[in-house]
Amino acid sequence: MSSALILVDLQNDFLPGGALAVPHGNEVISIANQLQPFFHLVVATQDWHPSDHGSFASQHPGHRIGDIIKLGELPQVLWPDHCVQGSMGSELSPLLHTNSITQVFPKGTERQLDSYSGFFDNGGEHETGLGRYLISRKITDVYVLGLATDYCVRATALDSYRLGFRTWLIEDACRGVELQSGDCSAAIAEMKQAGVQCVTSDRWLAEQRDSVNFRERKKRSGGKFINIMQTGRWEYAERSNAKAVVVIVALTEEDEIVFIEQYREPIGKRCVELPAGLVGDGEEDEGEDLSEAVRRELREETGYAADRVTFLAASSSSAGLTNEVAHVYLAEGLRRVETGGGVDGELIQTHLVRRDQVDDWLAQRRDEGLDIAMSLYAALWLAQSLLAQR
Numbered sequence: 367m368s369s370a371l372i373l374v375d376l377q378n379d380f381l382p383g384g385a386l387a388v389p390h391g392n393e394v395i396s397i398a399n400q401l402q403p404f405f406h407l408v409v410a411t412q413d414w415h416p417s418d419h420g421s422f423a424s425q426h427p428g429h430r431i432g433d434i435i436k437l438g439e440l441p442q443v444l445w446p447d448h449c450v451q452g453s454m455g456s457e458l459s460p461l462l463h464t465n466s467i468t469q470v471f472p473k474g475t476e477r478q479l480d481s482y483s484g485f486f487d488n489g490g491e492h493e494t495g496l497g498r499y500l501i502s503r504k505i506t507d508v509y510v511l512g513l514a515t516d517y518c519v520r521a522t523a524l525d526s527y528r529l530g531f532r533t534w535l536i537e538d539a540c541r542g543v544e545l546q547s548g549d550c551s552a553a554i555a556e557m558k559q560a561g562v563q564c565v566t567s568d569r570w571l572a573e574q575r576d577s578v579n580f581r582e583r584k585k586r587s588g589g590k591f592i593n594i595m596q597t598g599r600w601e602y603a604e605r606s607n608a609k610a611v612v613v614i615v616a617l618t619e620e621d622e623i624v625f626i627e628q629y630r631e632p633i634g635k636r637c638v639e640l641p642a643g644l645v646g647d648g649e650e651d652e653g654e655d656l657s658e659a660v661r662r663e664l665r666e667e668t669g670y671a672a673d674r675v676t677f678l679a680a681s682s683s684s685a686g687l688t689n690e691v692a693h694v695y696l697a698e699g700l701r702r703v704e705t706g707g708g709v710d711g712e713l714i715q716t717h718l719v720r721r722d723q724v725d726d727w728l729a730q731r732r733d734e735g736l737d738i739a740m741s742l743y744a745a746l747w748l749a750q751s752l753l754a755q756r
């Protein structure tokens with residue numbers, strides 16, 4: 367399921383003070399702003415008329431606003447001049463949040479043809495491109511709100527349903543012109559009859575808060591080092607004491623790679639890994655601190671000091687399980703300065719393996735029943751790619 371929100375004609379001329387003000391039209395703007403973050407896609411329609419548009423009463427001497435005439439072959443209600451291309455009145459409300467709107471679809475651009483629907487002109491012949499756009503984005507569910515219930519919202523929702531989208535009207539986020547009393551309720555009844563479903567913004571928001579679409583991160587429980595986090599239905603681990611992990615491909619002057627081996631409690635066996643360690647919170651310059659962390663961890667675990675460290679990549683270590691990001695570095699110019707072996711009884715064993723014998727050595731360790739960390743293969747591949755370019 368992929369859902370789109372269509373904001374219909376939230377333009378100055380349709381708001382109080384505008385040329386064709388819809389009563390209380392401004393009340394829907396804040397609802398539109400509240401809803402936008404919950405959709406995969408947000409688009410807007412924009413009434414966009416030439417200054418001599420055929421729907422304007424001013425173009426038909428002897429007729430008044432509200433009269434119904436024939437424009438081309440179609441009955442046409444006559445309106446005051448409104449939403450003239452490029453005018454202040456045609457602009458989207460300055461109170462509307464527009465950051466998530468990926469595209470605005472103009473309509474009513476042909477002089478002799480009006481267009482209430484965001485999809486087609488009133489004759490149903492010319493497309494605005496909105497339908498194709500939604501299909502290309504794999505949208506299945508369309509939500510419609512805006513102005514005016516009895517004209518452009520109605521026509522847009524009906525066309526959306528006809529085009530095969532599951533279509534919802536956000537009922538409290540629409541306001542109508544109501545030329546005749548009862549026009550709005552008749553329009554809503556017609557939409558429902560056709561297959562459009564109605565929902566209120568409150569109810570819909572409450573449903574989203576229970577669903578995976580709701581992006582609030584909550585802490586479900588916490589240990590000393592790891593918190594269990596939840597976003598929607600998704601649970602994952604987050605380190606409470608570190609913001610990143612560094613993984614180090616350490617290369618000696620004799621072209622050997624430094625591996626370490628240690629017992630790992632979660633998997634219940636010894637594991638071959640690359641030197642690695644956590645980077646603490648709160649530092650200012652992330653880049654510099656990471657390379658410092660590389661030198662410190664390498665020294666603690668293996669006893670080697672490095673002359674040069676080179677950043678290789680930063681990637682999620684297990685994107686479904688944790689938000690942890692591993693920063694992979696190549697360390698070169700190694701000098702042995704300490705015995706290594708880790709801190710606090712980590713009992714880390716160090717292995718030096720010639721680079722051209724690494725594959726055989728790893729296969730042998732795997733056959734012996736040791737676990738080989740997945741991150742090791744990835745980091746080695748990154749390092750070999752860089753070294754091959756030299």
Ligand SMILES: [Zn+2]
Pocket residue numbers: 413415421448449474
């Ligand atoms: Zn118009």
